[in-house]
Amino acid sequence: MKMKLALTCSFLLALPGLSTAMADSAKSFSLADDPKPALVLLSNKNDGGWSQALDEARAKVGKELGLRIPVVENVPENAAAIRPTVETFIDRGFNVIIGSAFGYSDTFKELAAEYPDVAFLNAAGTTNSDNLQSFYGRTYQSQYLCGMVAGGLSESGKLGFVGANPYGLVNWTVNAYLMGARQINPDATVTVVFTGAWNDPVKERAAAEALVEQGIDVIGQHVDTPTPQIVAQEKGIYGTGHHRDFSEFSAATQCSSVWVWERFLAPEIEEIAAGGWEVEPNGAFLSIADGGADIACCGDAVPEGLEARVMAEREALIDGKQIFAGPITDSKGTVRVEEGEVLSDADLWSMDWFVPGVVSQQ
Amino acid sequence: MEFLINWLSNVPQSAVPFALAALGLIVCERSGVLNLGAEGYLLVGANAGAGAMLTTGSPMFAFVLAALAGGALSLLFALLVINLRMNQVISGLTIVFFAQGLTSLIAARNGWTSRSFSGLDQLDFGLLTDIPVLGPILFNQDAIVYLTVALFAGAVFVFKRTEIGLQIRAVGENPAAADSTGVSVSLYRYLAVVSGAMLIGLAGGYLSVGVSKIWVDDMAGGRGWIAIALMIFARWQFWPALAGAVLFGCIEALIPRVAAVGLQVPQYFVLMLPYVATLCAMVWVSLDRTRHSGVPAALGEPYVREERR
Structure with a gap:
């Protein structure tokens, strides 16, 4: 027992992403009644970013499937807050519970075990079971395309990037951003500053201003607020956004990596309703073709030729082009992906290296 | 050299929210009322300031409203802890x-x-602003930066030289004695709690109006708690609190700039620095037994007339 626990633990440590795999092969799941989905949101439904994107998907899915989908906002990442919210929904007959946070993972796993006839979906979660599926987008694809826009717009070839914390799902956007930029400008560099917080406009502004001092002329981001875009507008440079189309908040924004959850959730709920739903054992890790993240492009400053190249590359990604295809060597000279191979999902989630051309503290 | 100027000219802006919040906390706590609500006053100040900017566009109005919002929220707190004598820790949280x-x-x-x-806008002092190096650092800041220094000087004057300051200190050190000489404990505690909260509200207003120029939920980001640590580190004294805030401002302004030049220092180490500085300062303060820790003697205790303790 101890051995098994230790093995499970080491496995979890090795794969911090969408793991807990390799349990039993998932059994198929069927609902007893018609689907009644409900959404549990981490923050305000008009937070301008992450939660708002999910709420907009909720409205679109509801319209498409002809369902009224209720939402609860501001449910923090602890069991004492999540549990009563979800149980209230279940008591009232809701049978597809959609979560919205990494921090819901454990509680959702417990709830899924306690309510085996309810289907659970959790955005940015890490746990999966017979009736619980986490989902996230392959944001490196959308950020790669934004990187192309940035590389094309930059005159100095120096791009800036404001990230939250230096772990896998942020690091891959930084690397992809540079790799995209180098499709257009092979000499481009990306300087990245991490703020250590997802939602701190004061630190984001300081980071963006420090980057501008270093002479960058396009700024990308993987933090929650549009502050870096607003700084870009003040300084007369361009920017690319994340979560939603940030041109809503700043005229500097020429492209954004945006969530398109409705493209995933609507067919997924239909599949659950049809019966025989099978959970992906590692969770659903959605590419542009599956509807996770896509781009909102392009702003007025983007020339037609550049836009056409970005859109052509988007089609190539949908057709299966791999961004992290070997050979890839990191900035310290270690070979990360061999010739002819593609970086595995597990290696993506644990990415702690940057490609040459990324200027960072790591 | 340019790095140094960029860094140091950003220090005041990073330091002001900490400085004003710590100032407000000291004013409040010197009257014997424990204040753990700083994060809350920062939030209402930032919220009111941002709202005022978005609706009227007047920074002056925004700062007044931010201070008033902090003050209004503190009336509720004061009612709980001064009149109803509720637990000050729980009420603050x-x-x-x-x-x-x-x-x-x-x-x-x-x-x-x-x-x-x-x-x-940054103020322009003409010739002074044009002085190389020192000009951009000292003479090209916004009005609130200079106001902060003035408010510190004002607070020191009030607490050291005026009757009001003496009585606030008295109700914070020995409310029973103050009461017996005819000083109204409730009145002076109200005065300290509300004016302290107005200062923290102003700090919050500066956070949104002066620094981030945007409102997002929970944007105080734990700065209220850092301000509490600063107050303890400064032993409830005004000038040391300002010095501590400047130290924090130095680190906060340095962090993104170190990253932007790509200096190879581990990320988490740098992000940890302000908190390490706080810890070290607190340890240093508690090791130094030759000096009084500065805690107001009646801090955290509701005053009930003729109650034995």
Whole structure:
């Protein structure tokens, strides 16, 4: 027992992403009644970013499937807050519970075990079971395309990037951003500053201003607020956004990596309703073709030729082009992906290296 | 050299929120009322300031409103701890949670979240601003930076030289003695709690109007708690609190600039620095037994006339 626990633990440590795999092969799941989905949101439904994107998907899915989908906002990442919210929904007959946070993972796993006839979906979660599926987008694809826009717009070839914390799902956007930029400008560099917080406009502004001092002329981001875009507008440079189309908040924004959850959730709920739903054992890790993240492009400053190249590359990604295809060597000279191979999902989630051309503290 | 100027000229802006919040905390706590609600006052100040900017566009009005919002919220706190003599720890924490909910509600209702607005202009002192190096660092800041220094000087004057300051200190050290000489404990505690909260509200207003130029939920980001640590580190003294805030400002302004030049220092180490500095300062303060720790003697204790302790 101890051995098994230790093995499970080491496995979890090795794969911090969408793991807990390799349990039993998932059994198929069927609902007893018609689907009644409900959404549990981490923050305000008009937070301008992450939660708002999910709420907009909720409205679109509801319209498409002809369902009224209720939402609860501001449910923090602890069991004492999540549990009563979800149980209230279940008591009232809701049978597809959609979560919205990494921090819901454990509680959702417990709830899924306690309510085996309810289907659970959790955005940015890490746990999966017979009736619980986490989902996230392959944001490196959308950020790669934004990187192309940035590389094309930059005159100095120096791009800036404001990230939250230096772990896998942020690091891959930084690397992809540079790799995209180098499709257009092979000499481009990306300087990245991490703020250590997802939602701190004061630190984001300081980071963006420090980057501008270093002479960058396009700024990308993987933090929650549009502050870096607003700084870009003040300084007369361009920017690319994340979560939603940030041109809503700043005229500097020429492209954004945006969530398109409705493209995933609507067919997924239909599949659950049809019966025989099978959970992906590692969770659903959605590419542009599956509807996770896509781009909102392009702003007025983007020339037609550049836009056409970005859109052509988007089609190539949908057709299966791999961004992290070997050979890839990191900035310290270690070979990360061999010739002819593609970086595995597990290696993506644990990415702690940057490609040459990324200027960072790591 | 340019790095140094860029860094140091950003220090005041990073330091002011900490400085004003610590100032407000000291004013409040010198009257014997423990204040754990700083994060909440920062939030209502930031929220009111951002709202005022988005609706009227006047920074002056925004700062007045931010201070008033802090003061208004503190009336509730004062009612709980001074009149109803509730536990000051719990009441302070309640204020934080209440402010978090209230500000996100107000912002959501009015559509303020993530909307940018213009902030404050830097003052130009002509020749002084043109002095190389020192000009941009000392003489090209916004008005609130200079106001902060003035407010510190004012607070020192009031507490050292005036009757009001003496009586606030008296009710914080020995309320029974003050009461027996005819000083109204409740009145002076109210005065200290409300004016302290107005200062923290102003700090919050500066956070949104002066620094980030945007409102997002929970944007105080734990700065209220750092201000509490600063107050303890400064032994409830004004000038050391300002010095501590400047130290924090130095580190906060340095962090992104070290990253932007790509200096190879581990990320988490750098992000940890302000907190390490706080810890070291607190340890240093507690090791130094030759000096009084500075805690107001009656801090945290509700005053009940003729109650034996």
